[in-house]
Amino acid sequence: MDAGARRLRDFAMHYVIIGAGPAGVTAAEAIRQGDPGGAISLIGDEPEAPYSRMAIPYLLTGQIDEAGTHLRPAVDHYARLGIDTLSGCRVTNIDPLGHQLSLDDGRRRGFDRLLIATGSHPSRPPIDGLDLPGVHHCWTLDDARRIAALAKPGAKVVLMGAGFVGTIVLEALARRRVALTVVEMGDRMVPRMMDDIAGTMLKRWCESRGVAVRTSTRIVGIDAQAPSLGVRLEGGETLPADLVVVSTGVRPNLDFLAGSGIATAEGVLVDDHLQTNMPGIYAAGDVCQSADMVSGAAEVHAIQPTAAEHGRVAAANMVGNDLPFIGSLNMNVLDTLGLVSTSFGHWQGNGGSSVRHQDGWRYLRLEFDHAEDRLIGAQTVGLTEHVGVLRGLIQSKRRLGPWKDILMSHPEQFMQGYVATVGV
Amino acid sequence: MQKALLITPQLCTGCRQCEMACSYEKEGVFNPARSRIRVFDFHAEARFVPYTCTQCDQAWCKSACPVDAIQIDFATGAKVVYENRCVGCKVCTIACPFGTVNYNADTGKVVKCDLCGGDPACAKACPTRAITYVDAEQTGYDKMRVWAMKTDTAHQAQA
CATH class of the missing domain: 3.30.390.30 (FAD/NAD-linked reductase, C-terminal dimerisation domain)
Structure with missing residues (x-):
């Protein structure tokens, strides 16, 4: 914003949203609805238009193109709502009392109300070889492009982790007709989402459709093994692979908050209006640790419906309403072949x-x-x-x-x- | 003026003409299993309850959709699935607390009531006026909203 625009908007509330995923986008739209005159900035650290990670499997199967992953299809959606989008920009530091944040290109921005909706990142298991070419997470559009380039029909693919995200990726990989082996540490598929009966049913179903599923199996390292990769299992066996997809859970993006004074535990801690311990600063989505609907305990539920609901409720409170959050319900749906x-x-x-x-x-x-x-x-x-x-x-x-x-x-x-x- | 489906279970005889009409209108087949309105049969009490989407204000399905495939038809207020955008992820089917968005494995898309664009086939087919399509301001509409609120729980004041 140049100085002239800044002066014009001096009277207006400036809302800054960090994170252009479903929580951030929903919040930006709801803020616009609640405060037609406010200035809204939506900062995302990826170069793309705001998109949905959940749509990536359908991109990998060819059902949609990259535009089909966009959270809002109209290219002028944000401009039309007067939402200033900054893409490819990472926030490195927040000064809650000075109402300022720093960007990775050295710029600083002021804010009156701030929403932390920075989402989560794939966790890196403590093994060697994760940085080798051909080893990828499946989290961003950029990851998807790299996976698509390697997951050719007949390619040997090892999927590390059969959690919720891993099992969604499994479906997409299997539909690309790769030779797929899934390796999961737990004793069944989706151990944190499904009980032993259901998790075992999923495993049998996958096996009956030509996917090798190795449960209670640990990967101890990945080696460059010309012309491709070797995936070492505990016990000595090595699986050859053209592509290894690592899907061993996600963690909230919190590191940049260190030293800011904003209270965190597993995620950013919030009150029943999704406000952090710092007045005017809120959190939403995968990074937010809010009340569970059933137990009332503060939990991170990294799911789309909670992200959207967080965004809606945080926005309402940021524009001055009094809307308590009724709590989040952890839930998931999977289609496994x-x-x-x-x-x-x-x-x-x-x-x-x-x-x-x-x-x-x-x-x-x-x-x-x-x-x-x-x-x-x-x-x-x-x-x-x-x-x-x-x-x-x-x-x-x-x-x-x-x-x-x-x-x-x-x-x-x-x-x-x-x-x-x-x-x- | 916006209209809404008003369901009066006491008038329902369980004939399932609504299910037949809906499946024919939306799917081109007479197959109650493909209907977007369902009649629940409580034989013990000799009671039938037709049930479908209330087009709730909260629009849980719409806000849960990761690709903006569910939109509001501003003429009818219906929440409508745009099949060309739907990727079949099914998140709306678990997000809708009324259980009225369902997955169709044949098409790989989700289906829900769209009020037939303002001329709902179920209401036209109902011989006993258990299902009518009425002005939203009528008292019956409030009743539908009360029904909706029972699932929405408290604190759903609009932002």
């Missing part, structure tokens, strides 16, 4: 009643609160009808009355249970 699975809330249970029902490639688990007749968690495999209502039942904390017993013997009637207890 046609087998769809979901998990919601506290699927591990809290000591209350629990029902698990498996029938062929279908599985349903419901967990009820230990003290009240309400649902606190659920998992499904092989079901797609009305699954959102599992969120509805958990989020509304609806007392189920006689339906708790019905669901204990007929868990597949969860939608009927929902409709029956709506009270229409």
Whole structure:
């Protein structure tokens, strides 16, 4: 902003958003709605238009092009809303009391209200060889381009990690007809999202479709092994690979906050209005550690719906409304080569009643609160009808009355249970 | 004036004409399993409840979509899935707390009620007026909103 524009806008509130993912973009739009005259800056550290990481697998399968990953399709979307976008710019330091931040090109920016929506980054497992050519995370558009160049039909690909993100990438890689081996430390696929029954179902399903899945297996290093790579497993075996995709979880992008005085734990700590310990500074998305809807404990839920909801709520409070955050519900949906699975809330249970029902490639688990007749968690495999209502039942904390017993013997009637207890 | 589907379960006889009409209108087949409105049968109480998207203000599906494939039709207020943008990630199917966005494995896209562009086939097909399409300001509309709020929980005041 030049000096003239700055003077013109002196009367206006200046909102700065760090991070151009779903949380940041949703917040920028909501701020514009709530404060038509405010100045809004949206700072992203990648050179692209704001895009969705979640769309990357569909880019890899060729279903969409790069423009199809953009969070908002209209190229003039941000300009039309008067949102000033700075791309390829990283914030290196925040001075909360001086209301200033520093960028990696040496510039400084002032702010009146700040949103930290810096997302997360792939974690690096402590092994050798991660920097070799042909070893990539699958996190950014740039990663996707590199993977697309190597994941040719028949190429030997080793996927390190079968967590949620890894398993989404698995689907995309398998559809590119590579020779795929998945190596997971845990005893099943998606161990943090799925229980032993569901995680084992996913493994068997993948194997039945030609994907080798090695669970309870640790990769100890990656070697350059002309003409490609060797992936060393604990126990001595080496898997040859043209491409290694490393997907061993993500961590919030917090490092730049060191010394700023902004309180962090696993993520940026916030109050029930998503404000940090510093007045006027808020956090949203993968980097934000906010209340879990079921337990109330502060947790990082690195999922799209929470990012969007954080963005909406933080924005409302940044423009001066009083909108408490009702809490985040951890949930995921996966499509693994046609087998769809979901998990919601506290699927591990809290000591209350629990029902698990498996029938062929279908599985349903419901967990009820230990003290009240309400649902606190659920998992499904092989079901797609009305699954959102599992969120509805958990989020509304609806007392189920006689339906708790019905669901204990007929868990597949969860939608009927929902409709029956709506009270229409 | 914006209109909304008003569902009065007490008038529903369970004939499922709405499901047939919806599946024919939207999918070109008479197949209740493909319908975007569903009639739930509670035999023990001899009660039928037609159920579909309330086009809620919160639009959980829309805000959860990572590629902006769900948009509001400003003529009807309906939240509409744009199939050419939908990548089939299914996040909206878990984000909608009403369970009214579903995945269609045949097309690889999600489907939901779009109010048929302002002339909903289910309402036209209902012989008992259990499903009507009425001015949104009528009292029935508030009832639909109350229904919606029961899932939205408190604190959903608009920003």
